Amino acid sequence: MAELRTEEFQVNMGPHHPSTHGVCRLLLTLDGEKIIKVEPYIGYLHRAIEKICENRTYPMCIPILDRFEYVTAMSCNYVFSLAAERLAEIEVPERAEYLRVIMLELNRIASHMIFFGTTVMDIGALTPFLYALREREMIMDLFEMTCGQRLTYNYIRIGGVSRDIPKEFIPKCRETIKTIDEKIEEYKRLLNGNPIWKARTIGIGKLSPELAIAYGASGPILRASGVEYDLRRDDPYSIYDRFDYKIPTYQNGDVYDRYMVRLDEMQESCKIVAQALDGLPEGDIRAKVKPNFKPPEGEVYTRIENSRGEMGVHLISDGTNKPFRLKARGGSFAHLQLLPEISKGCLIADLVAIFASFDVILPEVDR
């Protein structure tokens, strides 16, 4: 029998596609359903945040950086404030540090909820997405109570936080983290025993630790590959050394492990929030910072553990009231360039699962 001639063809996935989570374009070269090559094309959400930040005063940069990574806007606020504080050597009050930790961890949970929902939805089950968003709403309520916004907070400012938490916050927060902790157990029961879920995730998109480090992967993706590296512990910032928490690490580096790392991380975050609520001291919420904030000359690169890996800000000051250069680094940028490496030879459905498990948020890539 003569050999059948097959032909490769190219499919554009995006910029508008349900599973690219925003506006990323993946140019797939396919052989049937099998993927031969993936080329990500980005820039559909390039808003020139870095350029316009050079044109703003320091406090004005914070709301813009909210939009840099809107799913964890608190981290964006924080990483910039931290950079400015390190430049100007500002001492932050104790209470403000605690409030920051509470907000950062709550936001981490909210972000992982989005991850959980969208990943499960991309693998075909729509219902857990709505469960995840239901729990996320509880955290949104807490944020709304504190700073009046649901998504872009502008809460963590240079030298502290913008306002104190209301009275009702603490009991409601305790209740919320308790519920979320229980719900995460429920999610695990819902999916981890499901044979279809296991078949779709275990062994898919394996990422070796060497490749992960070489390509600059960070956060949950690095930990799912067996590298126990968490900036909260290994490059300490804020007051994370005062809390007792584990760093969930898995060994296989497949979609399932990346999913499990995040679920476990949510529970650890719940623990941190509970401890921070217990230890919350009284006092000032903001250090004295001049309205016309002018840090001395110098440069600093701060990095924190965001829900999508290392989030960094490279801030260069020339002594004026505007940053001379602000480079924002998001974890997704590195993860997206890793995608072509590990999705060769898999099927379209796997590519969707891998892409979802990276939890790429496009504004962080395009800026």
Add this chain to the structure above:
Amino acid sequence: MIATSVTFWLKDLLGSIGLSGDLLTIATYGILAVAVFSLLSVLALFLVWWERKVAGHIQQRFGPMRNGWHGWYQTLMDGLKLLQKEDILVFTRDRMVFFWAPIMCFVAAFAAYIVMPFGEGLIVADLNIGILYIVAITTFTIISLLMAGWGSNNKYALLGGMRSAAQVVSYEVPMVVSILIVVLSAESLSMVKIVEAQGGWIWNWNIFKIPVVGLVAFITYIIAAVAEANRTPFDLPEAEQELVAGFNIEYSGMKFAMFFLAEFINLFTVSAIAVTLFLGGWQGPGPASISFIWFFLKTFAVIFLLMLFRWTYPRLRVDQLMEFAWKFLIPLTFVNLIIAAVMKHFGWYLGN
């Protein structure tokens, strides 16, 4: 008193007002066709609404609420809106293929109801090869999906069409073998005979009447039927997250509505077949005049089960889907068939 079938009764009625010959046949079947068509259209509209309600309640929402009591005329509004939408004909060399695909899908979905016994005597035509006819006619759906995929001149649609063809062809085998087990025990291909071979009580249904084998056959049939109806966890042809909308990506307005309705009619078809073959059909306690109530009750129960599947499970991958069919389901159904044949030989049935 209902005659042996509603068809004969209608024929008598029309004959009594003076019709005869070919005209009589045409008039009889014309009326029946209209009746079945309207019944199924209403059913499909209802199923869409019901699906949305079930989905909503599983997801802690309400589903449609604003249009009438709990949104009861929501799908009617959807249908009316789709009627007004612009009918886009995409630029493609195979315009005829693109045009005829939804119509074919729609017709194939309806044609199966010619031999569907809705109740005692409530059947359009009691063909002696009834179940074979259904299996044959529902296969037309694949061709229409392939046509839609090819004619759309869109790579996603083509992938969706190819996936659906591969999937339906694979799952046709376990489905037919599961059906064979019932045919073996009823010794007939006629839908009416199959129902009559069962009884009204639960132990007289094929699912329990043929001990264990019947249950296994029912489960394999349901799995194959879910795949046949292109529903989660086997909804690969229209996998939203992978292929955007699959084979129907380029269809708008009424053509899309045809696909949409056909999908829900297929859902009803596979559930109705499951009821007829395994769950005693229209048989149930009470007089024959309420037999259709039993039929619809059982069918809705099966549909509800399929809806629960849809909103609970993730989706399988293409190769896993094929592996499941060829490496697990087909051997299982064949072994099941052999056991059923042995049981038939020795007459090991309950209730006989």
Add this chain to the structure above:
Amino acid sequence: MGLIKKLPVFAEKVPGGGIVTTSIEQVLNFAQAKSLWYLLFGTACCAIELMCTGASRYDFDRLGMIFRASPRQSDLIIVAGTITKKMAPRLRTLYDQMAEPRYVIAMGGCTIKGGPFYYDSYSVEKGIEHIIPVDIYIPGCPPRPESLLEGCLNLSKQIQKRKLGDWQEK
């Protein structure tokens, strides 16, 4: 549907035809207003709020709105998020692919006038009205789900006020 568009021309000539046209008009507009299937089109922050509006607490499905991934089958495009100059032609393509009658909701500041922050950005399109016609503007950065729901209800009211055949001309 050309037939429906021509209906008033014929119906007006017969006595009492005006009443028939009006009532058909009402029914058809009502159907359009009550079944707005929206295209999943989110680019930035507003997309998360769009997702939240579809989820349990706010629930678009109550209003009969469900999402479709294909532009051919959607009636409404909710432009959620910043549109950059690179994305603008794609948005136009999506809009062109949608079947008439189609509606546009501009959600969030970025889609209205380029957003509260990007006024000096070189790559952000200053408002989507330069690209596609907009029916409803929803301010906010990002708008709350309640305001999105309000916007959809307002759109639904606007549709019901339309005359038969109006939508063809847009």
Add this chain to the structure above:
Amino acid sequence: MTKEELKSYLESNYPELTYSESGKYDLLFIVEAQKLVKTCEKLRDDVKLQFNYLGNISGVDTTENYLTVYQIASISNKLRLDIKVILPHDNPSINSVQSVWPAANWYEREIWELYGIEIHNHDNLTRFLLPDDWDQGHPMRKDWDAPDFIRFPQK
């Protein structure tokens, strides 16, 4: 290894690195453009350091020079280091560090695109952040101007 130890270690073992005072929190060293790739390889393969992780590369336009700053880290030894390269303002060009850290690929593409710094030995130097038909130069440069770009005065 603490920050001071790392500093003294680098100063004694790496003569090509020069310490810079402008780094406020982490150590900042300056290296010549020609020696960059060699030094990076050495830093990565040094058993005592193992800088195997590239966090970020930022390009900077100081109006007199262009800078590229490499933020690297060691995962096993938990160290952080910044390496700065100063490039001339006319025809800036630099060698790619892709062979040392594959992660550099996109960062260097971005610098090439937004700053116009030529990258040698890069395997895929194509436009990706800006629109495909962009013809207005390199927007992150300080002297970049466009009709709809408003610059506020520095105070």
